[in-house]
Amino acid sequence: MSDRMRIVGFCCSHGAYSSADLAGVMRISYSPSVMIIRVPCAGRIDVLHILRAFRDGADAVFVAGCLEGNCHFEYGNFEARKMVEHAKRLLSDIGIEAERVEMFNVASNQAWRFPEIVGEMVSRVDKLGLSPLKKVIK
Amino acid sequence: MIIAEQKPLTEICRIVENDHKILVAGCKSCVAICLAGGEKEVGILAESLRLYSDLNNKEWEISEVVVERQCEKEWVREIGPSIEGKDSVVSIACGVGAQVVQELYPDARIVSGLNTSNMGAPDEPGIFLEKCGGCGDCVLHLTGGICPIARCAKSMLNGPCGGSQNGKCEVNPDTPCAWDQIYNSLKRLGRLNLIEKVIPPKNWIPSSSGGPRKIVRAEAVLTPEEKKTKEGVD
Amino acid sequence: MSSFASSLLCLQEGAEPVMQMTCRDRNRIALQSDLLGAAALGIKNVLCLSGDHQRFGNQKEAKNVYDIDSIQELQIFRTMRDEKTVWGGDKLEQAPNVFLGATENPFADPLEFRVMRLGKKITAGAEFIQTQAVFDIERFERWMSDVRERGLDRKAHILAGVVPLKSLGAAKYMKTKVPGMVIPDSTIERIRAVGDVKSEGVKMCVEKIEQIKSIKGVHGVHIMAIAWEEIVPEIVQKTGLYPRPNV
Numbered sequence A: 001m002s003d004r005m006r007i008v009g010f011c012c013s014h015g016a017y018s019s020a021d022l023a024g025v026m027r028i029s030y031s032p033s034v035m036i037i038r039v040p041c042a043g044r045i046d047v048l049h050i051l052r053a054f055r056d057g058a059d060a061v062f063v064a065g066c067l068e069g070n071c072h073f074e075y076g077n078f079e080a081r082k083m084v085e086h087a088k089r090l091l092s093d094i095g096i097e098a099e100r101v102e103m104f105n106v107a108s109n110q111a112w113r114f115p116e117i118v119g120e121m122v123s124r125v126d127k128l129g130l131s132p133l134k135k136v137i138k
Numbered sequence B: 001m002i003i004a005e006q007k008p009l010t011e012i013c014r015i016v017e018n019d020h021k022i023l024v025a026g027c028k029s030c031v032a033i034c035l036a037g038g039e040k041e042v043g044i045l046a047e048s049l050r051l052y053s054d055l056n057n058k059e060w061e062i063s064e065v066v067v068e069r070q071c072e073k074e075w076v077r078e079i080g081p082s083i084e085g086k087d088s089v090v091s092i093a094c095g096v097g098a099q100v101v102q103e104l105y106p107d108a109r110i111v112s113g114l115n116t117s118n119m120g121a122p123d124e125p126g127i128f129l130e131k132c133g134g135c136g137d138c139v140l141h142l143t144g145g146i147c148p149i150a151r152c153a154k155s156m157l158n159g160p161c162g163g164s165q166n167g168k169c170e171v172n173p174d175t176p177c178a179w180d181q182i183y184n185s186l187k188r189l190g191r192l193n194l195i196e197k198v199i200p201p202k203n204w205i206p207s208s209s210g211g212p213r214k215i216v217r218a219e220a221v222l223t224p225e226e227k228k229t230k231e232g233v234d
Numbered sequence C: 001m002s003s004f005a006s007s008l009l010c011l012q013e014g015a016e017p018v019m020q021m022t023c024r025d026r027n028r029i030a031l032q033s034d035l036l037g038a039a040a041l042g043i044k045n046v047l048c049l050s051g052d053h054q055r056f057g058n059q060k061e062a063k064n065v066y067d068i069d070s071i072q073e074l075q076i077f078r079t080m081r082d083e084k085t086v087w088g089g090d091k092l093e094q095a096p097n098v099f100l101g102a103t104e105n106p107f108a109d110p111l112e113f114r115v116m117r118l119g120k121k122i123t124a125g126a127e128f129i130q131t132q133a134v135f136d137i138e139r140f141e142r143w144m145s146d147v148r149e150r151g152l153d154r155k156a157h158i159l160a161g162v163v164p165l166k167s168l169g170a171a172k173y174m175k176t177k178v179p180g181m182v183i184p185d186s187t188i189e190r191i192r193a194v195g196d197v198k199s200e201g202v203k204m205c206v207e208k209i210e211q212i213k214s215i216k217g218v219h220g221v222h223i224m225a226i227a228w229e230e231i232v233p234e235i236v237q238k239t240g241l242y243p244r245p246n247v
Helices: A016-025 A048-056 A076-094 A115-127 B008-016 B041-057 B071-084 B095-104 B178-188 B224-234 C003-012 C028-040 C069-083 C111-124 C137-149 C166-176 C185-193 C197-213 C228-238
Strands: A005-014 A034-039 A060-065 A099-104 B001-005 B021-025 B061-067 B088-091 B110-112 B112-124 B129-134 C020-024 C043-047 C099-104 C128-133 C157-162 C218-223
Touching: A005 A115, A016 A034, A016 A115, A034 C069, A048 A060, A048 A076, A048 B041, A048 B129, A060 B071, A076 B008, A076 B041, A099 A115, A099 B178, A099 C137, A099 C197, A099 C218, B001 C157, B008 B129, B021 B071, B041 B061, B061 B071, B061 C228, B071 B095, B071 C028, B071 C069, B071 C099, B071 C157, B088 B095, B095 B110, B095 B112, C003 C020, C003 C028, C020 C028, C043 C069, C069 C099, C069 C111, C099 C111, C111 C137, C137 C197, C157 C197, C197 C218, C197 C228, C218 C228
Parallel strands: A005 A034, A005 A060, A060 A099, B021 B061, B021 B088, B088 B110, C020 C043, C043 C099, C099 C128, C128 C157, C157 C218
Antiparallel strands: B001 B112, B112 B129
């Protein structure tokens, strides 16, 4: 399953993206299933981005912003959390498990945190199976 | 402005269940402000419907369109080409907008994706409150600028009732008691004399109990000649 | 059961009922025709109320009417009786000979407006006033002194409401769930402390009536024995109000 698994991670360039970068520098490995999309702030993410990721074949989506209180734009990470909650509600209405989307907070110096998040999402997909859309999307 | 909220997705899906080509039509006015039917919500609803369709093998073809105001014919005409060939149009304008689209395109199936609620205003981000009862005979000059028709659960004109407690309404402790607000407003304005007088039974003729209301501004009504010229343009 | 029907049953049993007419379920047309009917059938006392909101009942989905409010209801009924006309202006052959009452809640807010509003009700036509249940006697006394200050006790008969408490559960329910009801913690504590709640409830109610009797300007009490109607005779006897005292 893992070679077909696709996890989309919307990463804030200040925290999560740097954390992923640092993990690379420190040679901490994480699943190659993750596709990182760098965003200027997690608060940039809208429900629509999350839905579109699923329609494009993602099995899970996560949004990673800075630690609460550390957002470079004051409250972008809080906005992101609300968006993720909204997406969870919408996904379950649609018929997709809400656990396939999650919000995380990461600081740029937490090299271990990014691989941990990827691991968490991989294990969720392992448990839930590939996206139910995979069967129908050509 | 008009306040509305989206119907549950499952209900919308049920409404359009047997259709194939579906247009989601939004409106950039009131419903955009109350985050129910603007450009952004059109995108989210359309994408949700696509996901639902994929997941349930519905093979829906979902398209999107937004107009400035769905309640005005001039703007609605812009979406004529998008409606062509659609099995149904999910209007996420208010109930007014949806009906204007239906009137202009009587052969199209227009369904509403929103539940239209009230005439109100944004209170703080994400919170919208009803303000006006649309009774057709405004009493704000007597009530300190606060509408008892819309904002009192019993639409009392001589309130507050015995259920007013700590400034809150008995029906919902989240709701301020309108008559408590009216009393305090008139007190602030130095016009408590207004509340001492009994307001007699209201004339509800201008309200909605006589069927749909019609307002005519004679100076703006087109003469038959003007109409003919206009029709030529259209 | 409708108040109209139960009033009629009371009448048939030889009691003098106070018919309650709420604005929640009937518009001005229905209320006026009910009033004419009630008067024709011999019902003499009418209590005008806005009515508890349907949200507190067992049919929450119903649409309310609220064409008029209780004050406007008084105004309409008084016009029918004193001017022999229905609200639209048409003459009545016979005026409904009724005694008009209203309710007032001395414990609702805004406090400083409650007495002013009572005045509005009296101006509109109320001749007797039934108050919300009195548990907080001090607050009630304060309210009564405002009532006397405005001379309202001389313009209408004020009947204080009393409720015998049947159980701790009922007391707590009224304290938290019944709109407009104010029950001091001390009352709840007293109920909690005793073994025989019912006899304590009666005792407290009798005490309350005695306290109320001594307040100047109060002309009577009305006992609201909610789901405990059979206790009324005992309370009335214990307070010396039955057999009827000569005044």
